Amino acid sequence: MTTPDFELAGIGLEYRAGVRALDSIDLTIRRGEQVAIVGANGSGKSTLLKILDGLVFPTSGSIKAFGATLTEHALEDPAFRKDFRSRVGFVFQEADVQLFCSNARDELAFGPLQLGLDAGEVERRVNEVAAQLRIEKLLDRAPYTLSGGEKKRVAIGSVLTMEPQALLMDEPSSALDPRSQVWLLSVLDEWKRQGRTAIIATHDLSAAAESADRMVVLSEDHVVVADGPPEKVLAQRELLLAVNLIHEHAHRHQTVTHTHPHHTHPHTHPHTT
Amino acid sequence: MHIPDGYLSPQTFIVLDVAMVPIWVIAARKVKKTLKTKQVPLMALGAAFAFIIMMFNVPVIGGSTGHAVGGTLIAIILGPWAAVLAISVALIIQALVFGDGGITAIGANCLNMAVVLPFVGYYVYRLLFGEGRSNARRLVSAGVAAYVGIVASAVCAGIEFGLQPYIAHTAAGQALYAPYPLTIAVPAMAIEHILFFGWVEAIVTVGVVAALAKSDTALLSGRPAAKPLRWLWAGIGALIILVPLGALAPGTAWGEWSSGQIESLVGYVPGNLESLGSVWKSALPGYTAPGVSHSSVGYLFAAVIGVILCVAVGWGAAALLARRHRPAVAGATGPHDEGDIAQAVHARRPRVRSLARKTADSLGRAISEVLENEEHASRPGLLQRLDPRIKLFSIVLMAVTVSLVHSFWMLVLFVAVGAALAAASRLSVASFSRKVWLSAGLLALILVIPSTTAWVTPGAVVIPMGRFSITEPGLVGAATLVLRVVAAAGFSLLVLWTMRWAQLLQALTALRVPGVIVATLAMTHKQIVTLLRTVEQIHLARESRLVTAGSTHDNRAWVTDRMAFVVRKSMKTADDVYDAMLARGYSGPVRTLVQLKTTRRDWVWVTACVVGCVAAVAVDRLVLGVLA
Numbered sequence: 001m002t003t004p005d006f007e008l009a010g011i012g013l014e015y016r017a018g019v020r021a022l023d024s025i026d027l028t029i030r031r032g033e034q035v036a037i038v039g040a041n042g043s044g045k046s047t048l049l050k051i052l053d054g055l056v057f058p059t060s061g062s063i064k065a066f067g068a069t070l071t072e073h074a075l076e077d078p079a080f081r082k083d084f085r086s087r088v089g090f091v092f093q094e095a096d097v098q099l100f101c102s103n104a105r106d107e108l109a110f111g112p113l114q115l116g117l118d119a120g121e122v123e124r125r126v127n128e129v130a131a132q133l134r135i136e137k138l139l140d141r142a143p144y145t146l147s148g149g150e151k152k153r154v155a156i157g158s159v160l161t162m163e164p165q166a167l168l169m170d171e172p173s174s175a176l177d178p179r180s181q182v183w184l185l186s187v188l189d190e191w192k193r194q195g196r197t198a199i200i201a202t203h204d205l206s207a208a209a210e211s212a213d214r215m216v217v218l219s220e221d222h223v224v225v226a227d228g229p230p231e232k233v234l235a236q237r238e239l240l241l242a243v244n245l246i247h248e249h250a251h252r253h254q255t256v257t258h259t260h261p262h263h264t265h266p267h268t269h270p271h272t273t
Numbered sequence: 274m275h276i277p278d279g280y281l282s283p284q285t286f287i288v289l290d291v292a293m294v295p296i297w298v299i300a301a302r303k304v305k306k307t308l309k310t311k312q313v314p315l316m317a318l319g320a321a322f323a324f325i326i327m328m329f330n331v332p333v334i335g336g337s338t339g340h341a342v343g344g345t346l347i348a349i350i351l352g353p354w355a356a357v358l359a360i361s362v363a364l365i366i367q368a369l370v371f372g373d374g375g376i377t378a379i380g381a382n383c384l385n386m387a388v389v390l391p392f393v394g395y396y397v398y399r400l401l402f403g404e405g406r407s408n409a410r411r412l413v414s415a416g417v418a419a420y421v422g423i424v425a426s427a428v429c430a431g432i433e434f435g436l437q438p439y440i441a442h443t444a445a446g447q448a449l450y451a452p453y454p455l456t457i458a459v460p461a462m463a464i465e466h467i468l469f470f471g472w473v474e475a476i477v478t479v480g481v482v483a484a485l486a487k488s489d490t491a492l493l494s495g496r497p498a499a500k501p502l503r504w505l506w507a508g509i510g511a512l513i514i515l516v517p518l519g520a521l522a523p524g525t526a527w528g529e530w531s532s533g534q535i536e537s538l539v540g541y542v543p544g545n546l547e548s549l550g551s552v553w554k555s556a557l558p559g560y561t562a563p564g565v566s567h568s569s570v571g572y573l574f575a576a577v578i579g580v581i582l583c584v585a586v587g588w589g590a591a592a593l594l595a596r597r598h599r600p601a602v603a604g605a606t607g608p609h610d611e612g613d614i615a616q617a618v619h620a621r622r623p624r625v626r627s628l629a630r631k632t633a634d635s636l637g638r639a640i641s642e643v644l645e646n647e648e649h650a651s652r653p654g655l656l657q658r659l660d661p662r663i664k665l666f667s668i669v670l671m672a673v674t675v676s677l678v679h680s681f682w683m684l685v686l687f688v689a690v691g692a693a694l695a696a697a698s699r700l701s702v703a704s705f706s707r708k709v710w711l712s713a714g715l716l717a718l719i720l721v722i723p724s725t726t727a728w729v730t731p732g733a734v735v736i737p738m739g740r741f742s743i744t745e746p747g748l749v750g751a752a753t754l755v756l757r758v759v760a761a762a763g764f765s766l767l768v769l770w771t772m773r774w775a776q777l778l779q780a781l782t783a784l785r786v787p788g789v790i791v792a793t794l795a796m797t798h799k800q801i802v803t804l805l806r807t808v809e810q811i812h813l814a815r816e817s818r819l820v821t822a823g824s825t826h827d828n829r830a831w832v833t834d835r836m837a838f839v840v841r842k843s844m845k846t847a848d849d850v851y852d853a854m855l856a857r858g859y860s861g862p863v864r865t866l867v868q869l870k871t872t873r874r875d876w877v878w879v880t881a882c883v884v885g886c887v888a889a890v891a892v893d894r895l896v897l898g899v900l901a
Binding site: 050053055078081082085086088089090092094096097098099100101102103106110111114115140142143144145158159162 | 314317643644647774775778795796798799802803846849850852853854855856857858859860
């Protein structure tokens with residue numbers, strides 16, 4: 001069996017004494033898994049992704065990435081850093097944060113160039129990814145002239161050019177219109193088909209259920225309260241209500257008013273008028 | 274205080290441009306030591322923040338509003354060396370993208386606002402605040418520091434302006450560049466800032482520091498910097514040398530209307546400046562040579578010394594203020610209308626629209642200007658098709674040539690060349706000319722009117738009015754200056770309108786400007802647009818809920834509170850962007866993809882430019898010079 005991409009044991013993070021962001025997280029993520037990390041706002045999803053990407057370091061517990069222990073010290077070693085950065089890609093929630101170059105082409109080229117690839121290879125990757133994401137026409141435009149959906153495409157492209165093994169995404173579907181959301185799902189499908197790992201933090205349960213084959217639920221106390229296939233996790237309504245991921249939804253059908261939890265209860269009513 | 278193109282002689286601006294290079298190198302080294310690889314995002318956001326601060330309208334008194342530079346504030350937050358870089362980047366972007374401040378005058382503007390201002394401000398603040406813990410003391414220190422800093426900076430600008438008539442004028446006594454001597458330029462700049470812009474700067478600094486002190490004292494803890502005491506001793510040392518010099522050369526030329534007033538407000542500074550003005554005269558006689566002559570070398574030297582002295586005086590003033598200055602009570606009477614007209618025009622605009630609306634409008638205009646520039650730059654015109662390096666070089670060459678030629682007709686020719694290039698680059702000549710004449714030309718015209726009088730420029734009288742008689746050299750000098758400013762502004766505008774920002778960055782990279790600097794510039798520009806949008810939204814949101822205009826005090830508190838918000842947001846974004854860079858393998862040096870190739874068209878163009886410029890100077894000196 002191959003080494004898991006990530007192994008987290010007892011990960012905890014305290015910003016200051018008493019201000020906790022994560023608490024004793026045990027999590028093993030294997031090659032090719034499509035994991036959705038779900039939780040309400042403030043549950044620690046983004047922090048967990050940052051820990052997986054070696055941007056934030058836990059105050060307790062240990063993390064291994066591709067079999068090697070990931071610490072601040074280990075990342076100071078150029079060879080290790082280069083290897084780790086080329087294997088893990090991170091799409092930030094806010095595209096504005098991620099797009100810091102003066103045009104989309106430079107943005108797509110930034111990652112591979114920092115990893116020391118030669119110009120010819122970088123150019124090949126930029127063109128390939130641009131074609132794949134259908135953003136060729138955006139390449140010479142400045143980021144601030146792009147729409148929200150276009151920015152997201154460029155942000156995702158800027159990570160794909162690094163050809164990572166594992167992709168981390170923070171709320172990828174936020175700020176996307178329905179058409180772009182469908183586009184995103186197709187990108188993730190392609191990713192899955194290539195047998196690569198994807199870890200997506202979201203509070204959008206329906207999107208998570210569609211793309212992921214594993215769902216990890218973080219509670220508002222920053223601990224993992226459920227971990228398993230999406231259908232099984234979504235069936236635990238009490239739990240999802242407790243972690244504030246779903247809410248009772250009341251609506252009226254002509255004469256009958258009934259309530260049911262949102263998201264987990266697909267049902268149809270004959271809407272007659 | 275942004276000095277436009279055309280006001281400074283080449284001897285001055287070239288020296289100052291060159292002088293800034295080692296300062297930037299030192300600052301970059303210092304910052305690298307303390308901030309390591311994080312310097313790029315932090316500098317970029319610091320610069321974007323500096324830029325945004327300059328865009329806020331600050332209510333001062335009686336309905337008047339002004340803009341602050343925020344130099345002291347940035348130095349308090351980032352430390353003085355980081356402030357040097359952050360403000361420099363902001364000023365460079367203002368010059369290259371928004372046309373505020375000349376391209377040739379970048380060195381002068383950076384020296385005044387990005388070096389003198391943050392250093393004087395920072396050390397006055399450290400000195401007054403010391404190891405203090407009390408918030409009141411922090412606020413008073415910050416306010417006094419900001420006030421002293423901006424006045425010191427204005428005095429520097431005054432010295433740069435004031436040296437111009439000595440450096441270059443014709444045999445007839447007609448000025449070739451800024452027409453006012455030190456005895457007028459320095460007090461004008463000083464008084465304007467003592468009475469008005471000093472207060473704007475203090476209000477902004479105190480307000481933002483107060484807002485930050487409530488929640489983010491960590492931001493104010495100050496990044497490590499050199500020991501203030503050492504600089505203090507240097508300042509006192511300089512003063513000791515200065516005082517006997519002043520005694521040897523008693524000057525009487527100080528503007529009689531202001532001496533007492535200034536002295537009561539800032540203490541010791543004017544006394545020394547008075548002697549400074551006279552020191553030039555006694556130490557460097559014989560500046561009556563026509564045009565640019567051998568004596569200009571002496572003045573070049575004098576300009577450098579003058580600026581060094583100015584900084585020293587600033588520190589000296591800081592030392593004295595530490596003992597004397599009491600918390601100031603607002604005594605400003607409104608904007609003073611000499612000298613810094615660009616800012617004063619804003620300041621004097623009647624308050625018809627609400628403050629929030631006004632700021633939102635100017636922010637919206639700035640955003641559309643950025644987009645408009647990009648649109649102009651993507652048209653298929655003559656200049657747009659050139660290699661960006663060649664284009665930058667040739668336009669700067671023409672701007673420098675404009676500052677070298679003296680004759681009226683040659684300047685007229687250059688104004689025409691600018692318009693012709695605009696037409697060849699498929700830009701609307703009408704809007705090009707409107708922009709150049711109405712912004713730069715009109716300001717220059719207002720500024721030169723007093724210099725046409727016998728009081729400033731003696732000579733053959735054309736219209737007799739006693740002391741204020743209009744003289745011939747005065748008129749010719751004024752016309753020359755206006756034309757020069759218009760011609761230079763035209764070339765600056767051509768850079769703005771035909772160079773896409775990404776192209777400019779490519780040119781800089783190809784010219785071997787360090788990747789860190791280019792990356793900082795790139796990120797700053799992008800963050801400015803993002804922040805502009807945010808701040809515009811904030812102002813519109815306020816406007817939408819505003820029923821009454823509100824008191825000046827409330828407005829002021831609101832503005833500084835919003836600025837504090839921008840600080841917090843900038844610093845938070847710097848952290849996030851840094852993470853995003855790390856995540857994609859960033860580890861210090863920035864690598865970029867640049868494929869620039871020059872074609873024959875580029876070389877033909879650049880050869881034509883060089884030949885044309887050399888010929889222009891030669892004709893100006895040999896043919897038209899004789900006629901004049």
